[in-house]
Amino acid sequence: MKGLKYQLKNIRxxxxxxxxxxxxxxxGIAIHLLSGVNLQTVSEASFGILKNDLSQEASLxxxxxxxxxxxxxxxxxxxxxxxxxxxxxxxxxxxxGIRTLLSGDELTLNKVIADTxxxxxxxxxxxxxxxxxxxxxxxxxxxxxxxxxxxTLVTAMFMGATxxxxxxxxxxxxxxxxxxxxxxxxxxxxxIQKITLGFMGSAASALITSLICMQIKPSQLIPFLLxxxxxxxxxxxxxxFIGHLSEGLMTGIVYIKILMILFLAxxxxxxxxxxxxxxxxxxxxLLPSSATFYALMDLLNNQPDRLSxxxxxxxxxxxxxxxxxxxxxxxxxxxxxxxxx
Amino acid sequence: xxxGFFHLLKKDFRLMVSGKxxxxxxxxxxxxxxxxxxxxxxxxxDIYPVCLYDPQSKQPLISxxxxxxxxxxxxxxxxxxxxxxxxxLSGESxxxxxxxxxxxxxxxxxxxxxxxxxxxxxxxQARLIGxxxxxxxxxxxxxxEFLFFELSAVGFLGLASMLFKEKxxxxxxxxxxxxxxxxMFILSKLFLLFISDLTFAALLTVLNVGLSHGLAVLPAVxxxxxxxxxxxxLIGFFxxxxxPNFKQFSLVYLALAVFVTTPVFIAGQIGVAWDWIVxxxxxxxxxxxxxxxxxxxxxxxxxxxxxxxxxxxxxxLAHRTLTIEITKEG
Numbered sequence: 001m002k003g004l005k006y007q008l009k010n011i012r013x014x015x016x017x018x019x020x021x022x023x024x025x026x027x028g029i030a031i032h033l034l035s036g037v038n039l040q041t042v043s044e045a046s047f048g049i050l051k052n053d054l055s056q057e058a059s060l061x062x063x064x065x066x067x068x069x070x071x072x073x074x075x076x077x078x079x080x081x082x083x084x085x086x087x088x089x090x091x092x093x094x095x096x097g098i099r100t101l102l103s104g105d106e107l108t109l110n111k112v113i114a115d116t117x118x119x120x121x122x123x124x125x126x127x128x129x130x131x132x133x134x135x136x137x138x139x140x141x142x143x144x145x146x147x148x149x150x151x152t153l154v155t156a157m158f159m160g161a162t163x164x165x166x167x168x169x170x171x172x173x174x175x176x177x178x179x180x181x182x183x184x185x186x187x188x189x190x191x192i193q194k195i196t197l198g199f200m201g202s203a204a205s206a207l208i209t210s211l212i213c214m215q216i217k218p219s220q221l222i223p224f225l226l227x228x229x230x231x232x233x234x235x236x237x238x239x240x241f242i243g244h245l246s247e248g249l250m251t252g253i254v255y256i257k258i259l260m261i262l263f264l265a266x267x268x269x270x271x272x273x274x275x276x277x278x279x280x281x282x283x284x285x286l287l288p289s290s291a292t293f294y295a296l297m298d299l300l301n302n303q304p305d306r307l308s309x310x311x312x313x314x315x316x317x318x319x320x321x322x323x324x325x326x327x328x329x330x331x332x333x334x335x336x337x338x339x340x341x
Numbered sequence: 342x343x344x345g346f347f348h349l350l351k352k353d354f355r356l357m358v359s360g361k362x363x364x365x366x367x368x369x370x371x372x373x374x375x376x377x378x379x380x381x382x383x384x385x386x387d388i389y390p391v392c393l394y395d396p397q398s399k400q401p402l403i404s405x406x407x408x409x410x411x412x413x414x415x416x417x418x419x420x421x422x423x424x425x426x427x428x429x430l431s432g433e434s435x436x437x438x439x440x441x442x443x444x445x446x447x448x449x450x451x452x453x454x455x456x457x458x459x460x461x462x463x464x465x466q467a468r469l470i471g472x473x474x475x476x477x478x479x480x481x482x483x484x485x486e487f488l489f490f491e492l493s494a495v496g497f498l499g500l501a502s503m504l505f506k507e508k509x510x511x512x513x514x515x516x517x518x519x520x521x522x523x524x525m526f527i528l529s530k531l532f533l534l535f536i537s538d539l540t541f542a543a544l545l546t547v548l549n550v551g552l553s554h555g556l557a558v559l560p561a562v563x564x565x566x567x568x569x570x571x572x573x574x575l576i577g578f579f580x581x582x583x584x585p586n587f588k589q590f591s592l593v594y595l596a597l598a599v600f601v602t603t604p605v606f607i608a609g610q611i612g613v614a615w616d617w618i619v620x621x622x623x624x625x626x627x628x629x630x631x632x633x634x635x636x637x638x639x640x641x642x643x644x645x646x647x648x649x650x651x652x653x654x655x656x657x658l659a660h661r662t663l664t665i666e667i668t669k670e671g
Contacts, residue, residue: 044446065450082471084478084635089467103471105478111467112388113454119462120453128456130428130437134448137423137441250502254365258372269380 003193020163021205024156028209031148048088089114146300149213156209157231160202164239169252198236230314231292237321267293288317345521349529373487377549381483391458392419395430402461426455484549485634492569500574501581517667538570561633568648575655582662
């Protein structure tokens with residue numbers, strides 16, 4: 001306990017470490033402020049039209065189906081369609097309806113919309129034979145926002161890794177690591193102290209971030225807390241791994257960079273592109289962050305069926321990595337004196 | 342004079358090799374290329390799938406977009422992704438069933454799309470006016486982004502790690518009494534980073550945009566990569582000389598990576614329009630790089646004038662800071 005007090009004192013002077021925890025919170029506040037502003041429109045189809053070209057009725061019809069932007073000249077319209085960062089579909093008047101323009105680099109979704117839009121427009125006057133049942137979704141309906149929230153939360157939970165790694169590498173560089181060796185402190189208590197530090201930081205950061213940008217129902221509270229605890233523990237442990245492996249701050253930063261990409265990019269991609277039944281999807285569980293990511297996504301979307309599976313996978317990861325770390329750590333002192341003497 | 346410069350170059354080169362600078366650059370190159378070629382190129386979003394539950398086969402015409410299901414439950418499960426559109430033709434009056442996507446506009450279009458598919462009106466063709474297909478666009482876009490990120494964030498770090506090592510060894514102190522000018526000291530580092538950044542840019546471009554397309558855009562890309570490399574290296578030099586230790590430097594680095602480059606990516610990638618983004622200097626550098634990759638006409642003379650002015654100013658600033666630092670060290 002006393003050791004932990006010194007560890008806490010140690011990080012108080014370390015602005016870098018404190019900042020790592022503040023970053024997700026700042027991002028959470030940013031998302032909270034951003035939510036509702038324009039993010040939803042990104043997922044809607046975008047149409048570009050010319051001034052004084054389409055009839056009033058046609059532009060109203062387009063407006064009901066997507067974002068509508070009006071351009072003064074054909075050149076401006078063509079430039080907007082060809083702009084690689086947009087997915088704008090150009091719509092022009094013909095004798096008996098509309099025709100569409102595309103750049104050719106759009107997603108399949110927008111390509112099909114553009115190809116079929118004139119026919120859909122022609123059919124607009126026919127009375128629909130179908131009764132439309134559109135089920136409204138519960139809160140957090142904005143897909144992009146919930147994705148951003150989950151990304152921020154996963155980052156917050158895995159910030160403990162950055163924190164611990166930075167801390168340990170700093171100690172290595174300042175020579176504290178050598179002093180630690182002659183202090184009457186066992187490797188075990190050192191590990192426990194470090195894991196507790198990273199764990200507390202991650203958990204606090206994730207909790208504050210979730211308070212800012214997520215509404216948790218009472219029934220979800222326990223699984224959510226379990227999720228934070230397991231993820232924060234794994235992340236603190238990962239930090240120990242990086243601290244153990246890297247020699248200097250520079251290599252440490254590179255490891256952290258790779259780790260952050262590895263922990264964030266695959267779950268997002270797998271979640272968005274691959275159906276959960278496929279074997280490839282199961283492969284993504286090799287990364288602990290995937291389980292955290294899917295579980296959070298399910299919590300946000302109120303689909304708790306796979307929650308216990310994800311928690312179990314996190315638990316397995318926690319045990320597995322703890323054992324691996326103990327094995328590595330125990331092996332090192334035997335090989336070290338031989339190498340230096 | 343020239344001999345002194347040559348020796349400085351040799352020393353800096355060795356420093357970069359021992360700091361594993363080239364190894365890291367190579368690793369990044371491989372990582373980025375693998376991501377682009379195996380993942381990013383294949384990213385796509387399909388049109389809303391249409392699911393049909395039609396036990397009495399009332400619907401004669403089945404288009405390629407329609408998937409048939411056997412029960413009402415299967416229909417509801419298929420639609421639970423808030424993306425698919427379901428049609429239930431089993432009852433008296435046919436029903437369109439779907440979960441809201443969260444946007445009324447998108448929902449409206451989805452229902453229109455579903456009905457268009459069932460009516461069989463899906464054989465139109467939009468006129469194409471662009472020159473890129475989707476894969477080529479993805480390749481150009483992501484390569485521009487990775488190059489920008491690598492040059493602005495990682496290059497900055499590379500120079501600083503080199504300088505901090507020298508600082509620790511006391512090179513700056515020793516430099517005060519050496520017969521080598523301070524400009525040489527800065528220039529040799531700049532030159533090496535410049536060359537390595539250009540090599541990185543060329544390799545990344547050719548590997549990911551393809552040989553023929555890559556070589557076509559390479560001259561323009563190299564110009565902008567060179568400008569960015571010089572600016573970032575000089576800023577890195579300034580920060581590294583000014584800040585006392587690497588830890589404080591990494592704070593600056595983190596702020597730079599998160600708050601300076603992220604808005605640029607969001608604006609450049611999703612096309613979110615923020616009015617203030619034009620006052621963000623990095624945004625113009627990024628857009629210039631991107632238009633170079635798309636072989637689009639880039640910003641005119643003013644852009645180049647400001648860039649070279651900035652480089653000259655930063656060089657003077659770095660020179661001055663180095664002079665002050667050497668005087669301080671005695």
